[in-house]
Amino acid sequence: LTLERDLRRALQDDPTQLVLYYQPQLDADTGRCIGCEALVRWRHPLRGLMLPGEFISLAERSGLIVELGRWVLAEACAEQARWAAAGLLLPVSVNLSPVQLERSDLTPYVRGLVQRYQIAPGMLELELTEGALMSEDARHLEVFNALMQLGCRFALDDFGTGYSSLSRLKRFPISRLKIDQAFVSTLPGSGDDEAVVRATLSMARDMGMDVVAEGVETDGQHHCLLAMGCTQMQGYRFARPMPAAELYHFVARLP
Numbered sequence: 001l002t003l004e005r006d007l008r009r010a011l012q013d014d015p016t017q018l019v020l021y022y023q024p025q026l027d028a029d030t031g032r033c034i035g036c037e038a039l040v041r042w043r044h045p046l047r048g049l050m051l052p053g054e055f056i057s058l059a060e061r062s063g064l065i066v067e068l069g070r071w072v073l074a075e076a077c078a079e080q081a082r083w084a085a086a087g088l089l090l091p092v093s094v095n096l097s098p099v100q101l102e103r104s105d106l107t108p109y110v111r112g113l114v115q116r117y118q119i120a121p122g123m124l125e126l127e128l129t130e131g132a133l134m135s136e137d138a139r140h141l142e143v144f145n146a147l148m149q150l151g152c153r154f155a156l157d158d159f160g161t162g163y164s165s166l167s168r169l170k171r172f173p174i175s176r177l178k179i180d181q182a183f184v185s186t187l188p189g190s191g192d193d194e195a196v197v198r199a200t201l202s203m204a205r206d207m208g209m210d211v212v213a214e215g216v217e218t219d220g221q222h223h224c225l226l227a228m229g230c231t232q233m234q235g236y237r238f239a240r241p242m243p244a245a246e247l248y249h250f251v252a253r254l255p
């Protein structure tokens with residue numbers, strides 16, 4: 001309860017306690033940075049730097065995720081505009097909680113950001129987990145479509161760990177699948193997980209989607225993924241999540 005009160009205070013009175021880190025996503029074929037994922041951190045005045053695992057579920061339970069999610073979206077768009085002003089055009093992915101989709105004001109909020117920061121189509125990707133696609137509520141599909149009209153793209157996070165059927169996947173305008181770290185960590189060597197990666201790649205190709213592998217930590221994983229034809233990667237093998245200024249320099253050093 002104290003933590004909830006602290007988070008409410010941070011959001012209302014002192015949003016400088018919140019900070020976005022960015023983890024680059026690379027195309028391992030070209031070595032280029034193709035985007036980054038925004039990951040929130042909370043500089044708690046007493047507890048120090050807190051990771052989302054320590055406060056996102058609390059934010060979801062208490063409803064504070066709506067306010068927090070808005071802050072994250074706004075900050076990610078503002079940062080992207082700062083990078084653009086410095087000559088760096090880089091797509092940013094933002095994690096969306098299913099709770100945020102329930103709110104009828106999500107679309108107008110994002111529309112406001114896209115206009116204010118001149119976000120070009122395809123430069124803002126929203127990451128959802130399979131749970132967000134499970135709802136039978138037709139309004140959800142309307143929200144997806146409205147956001148897509150604004151130029152947002154969608155990625156399915158933690159792919160492979162949920163239960164979404166292919167027919168359901170097809171109904172949503174998803175442009176990218178993020179293969180969960182669980183299937184990457186056992187590579188090379190796990191025949192089962194290689195099969196999951198191959199099946200995902202083949203399905204994504206048929207459905208016109210991109211695939212990014214998450215949690216790539218080792219050379220062995222990197223090369224195994226490349227050999228299977230998965231070129232988009234994110235993970236400690238390349239870079240950890242880092243503050244915005246560091247990300248700018250990280251990308252500037254790449255070919």
Ligand code: G
Binds near residue numbers: 040051069
């Ligand atoms: O940054 P870290 O690797 O600790 O992130 C852990 C989890 O927290 C990830 O599953 C990620 O999706 C989630 N997360 C990080 N930032 C956000 C955010 O801004 N909003 C939501 N809803 N989840 C986030």
Ligand code: G
Binds near residue numbers: 241
């Ligand atoms: O949104 P999602 O659940 O996918 O968040 C990604 C999480 O994975 C973040 O907490 C991020 O810090 C973490 N992460 C990113 N790359 C790696 C990696 O190579 N290894 C491990 N163990 N975690 C990673």
Ligand code: MN
Binds near residue numbers: 157
């Ligand atoms: Mn994510």
Ligand code: NA
Binds near residue numbers: 214
């Ligand atoms: Na993930």
